[in-house]
Amino acid sequence: MSDRPFEKPESNPDWAEVFAHAAWGIRIGSTDGRTVEAVNPAFARMHGYSVDEMRQMPVEALYPPELHASIAQYWQRARSEGHYDFESWHLRKDGSRFPVFVQFTTIKDPTGQVVRQAVNVLDISDRHDAEIARAASEERYRVIADAASDAIITIDADSQILVVNRAVERVFGYRPEELVGQPLTMLMPEYLRHVHRAALGRYLETGVRHLNWAAIELPGLHRHGHEVPVEVSFGESRGSGGHTFTAILRDISDRKAAEAALRRSEQQLLQAQKMEAVGRLAGGIAHDFNNLLTVLSGAVHYLLARHPEGTPDHADIAAIKDAGERAASLTDQLLAFSRRQVLQPAEISVNDAVRRTATLLRRLIGEHIEVILGLDDGLGAVKADPTQLEQVLLNLAINARDAMPGGGTLRFETSNVAVNGDYASTHLGLEPGPYVMLAVTDTGHGMDPVTKAQIFEPFFTTNEEGKGTGLGLATVYGIVKQSGGSIYVYSEPGH
Ligand SMILES: Nc1ncnc2c1ncn2[C@@H]1O[C@H](COP(=O)(O)OP(=O)(O)OP(=O)(O)O)[C@@H](O)[C@H]1O
Ligand SMILES: [Mg+2]
Structure with a gap:
């Protein structure tokens, strides 16, 4: 020193x-x-x-x-x-x-x-240049992020949102400034929040990725409370800014909806093809069978004339006649299903047909069921066979009665509807245009999806042996189709 x-x-x-x-x-x-x-x-x-x-x-x-x-x-x-x-x-x-x-x-x-x-x-030129370069790079990042149509969200290791781009608003409904500083879990449905926290914690601890970071489909939670299907890919950074994760979230609602629509129309097509095949088969048999029945009933007619009541063989022959008549009505129904009936279409009022049927029904189906009409007075006329239309109404009403053994309400409603292209495109066989809608609703036990998929098939019935032939709705289907209409069912167990 x-x-x-x-x-x-x-x-x-x-x-x-x-x-x-x-x-x-x-x-x-x-x-x-x-x-x-x-x-x-x-x-x-x-x-x-x-x-x-x-x-x-x-x-x-x-x-x-x-x-x-x-x-x-x-x-x-x-x-x-x-x-x-x-x-x-x-x-x-x-x-x-x-x-x-x-x-x-x-x-x-x-x-x-x-x-x-x-x-x-x-x-300090170097530092200055670095700052300028960083500002430029941040600006470039911002431009890219804000131009993206996918939401981009960066979080820290505690799942707090650090940065978001503009598209978060389009996907999640929140403005960017409303999200910064908030926990990421607010963009997830309740049931996924602890899953996310556990997965992130486990990753931070072990470094092992249990998810596919490149693309995984998850439900997000929109500001308005509904779920948004998103496809997410992740990135991570351990730079000077700490340990952060960046997620790119693509709204795939449209894709999901398109997939579902495609599945639906494939199912409709399959269903239509099945009905078509069954219809051809049933129609073919019924047609030939009817010819045989005509021969049979002619012969029985002459036999009965020769064996009047009181003669030994009369009862047997009368039994043959009865069975023949029942067989004829069965083939009629099959012909109706396969759209091979001879129709006599006329300009008729659906409301009148409903009123006539309702009068008949009130007597037929018992007092434990209330029949309610909700008819549109301005209803347009339709071209259909009135007898067949009443057949349709009766069949539907009898099914409703069967579905409400403990009583309930049977409702007939009519209205004019305009089928637009969108609706027509999701309902096979329906052309856009003006229609008369008839809705028949009951408060019975409803049906499960498996039943619902088969109700129009001939001989499909859930009734016990001998109680129903399963031809009621097949007939309805055939008549409606042959008359240029369409029929749809909405039902679930309990409704
Ligand atoms: N309103 C309804 N509520 C619940 N299930 C119904 C209803 N209508 C029809 N179904 C179901 O559809 C099946 C088929 O009906 P469909 O009218 O073709 O035959 P069915 O009533 O069983 O016999 P049939 O009408 O020939 O006497 C029924 O057995 C029933 O399971
Ligand atoms: Mg029936």
Whole structure:
């Protein structure tokens, strides 16, 4: 250790070394701070001068003109406070400017009088360039993120949302500023929140990915409370900003809806093809069978004439006649199903047909069932066979009665409907245009999807043996189709 008193740099060879080799630019200025007295080589180098050239230079030559006033102020502060630090711009000899970090210090004599200005200058171009580059890169990121139609969300390791892009609003209904700082779980349905927390915790602990980070389908939660199907891909960063995760979330509602529609129309097509095949088969048999029955009933007719009541064989022959008649009604129904009936269409009022049937029904189906009519007075006319229409109404009503053994309500409603292209495209066999709608609703036990898929098939019945033939709805189906209409069922168990 030296116990020498402090010596001025010029007179101390050690200090002279420090002055000459310092990486910082060092400048000594006059008492009034206006004139350069000495600079070290680093200072001269960063300004593009030689050390000698800078001696006695006016300090103002180092600063762009618009900064002169503030530099004078900074110097005032340094005089009163002893030192002052600031960032600014310096001029090189060639007139170009560069960013600097500056420390103003004063050198005082033993009486406290300021005798010199001492200035340290650091060229911060590199830092400045890096900041500009970072700002540019952030701007580029922002442009990309905001141009994306997918939501992009960055979270920290605690699942707090750090950054989102604009598309979050389109996908989740929240404005970006409403999400930053919130937990990511607010964009998930309740039941997924703990799954997410557990999965993230496990990943942070083990580093093992249990999900496919490239694309996974998940339900998101929209601001309005409904779920949004999203396809998510993840990225992660362990940069200087900490451990973060970025998710890109694509709204796949449209795709999902299209897939479901496709599945539905495939099912409709299959169903229609099945009904078509069964119809052809049933129709073929019924047609030939009917011819045989005609021969049979003719022969029975003559036999009965020869064996009147009271003669030995009469009862047997009458039994044959009965069975033949039942067989004929069965083939009629099959013919109806296969749309091979002889129809006598006329312009008729569906409302009138409903009223006539209702009168009949009130007597037929018992008092435990209330029949309610909701008929549109302005209903358009339809072209159909009135007897067949009443057959349809009766069959539907009898089914409803069977479905409501404990009583209930049977409702007939009519209205005019316009089928648009969208609706027609999702209902096979329906053409856009004006229609009359007849809805028959009961409050019975309803049916499960498996039953619902088969009710129009001939001989499909859930009734016990001998109680139903399963031809009721097959007949209805055939009549409606043959008359240019369509029929749909809405039912679930209990409704
Ligand atoms: N309103 C309804 N509520 C619940 N299930 C019904 C209803 N209508 C029809 N079904 C179901 O559809 C099946 C088929 O009906 P369909 O009218 O073709 O035959 P059925 O009534 O069983 O016999 P049939 O009408 O030949 O006497 C029924 O057995 C029943 O399971
Ligand atoms: Mg029936």
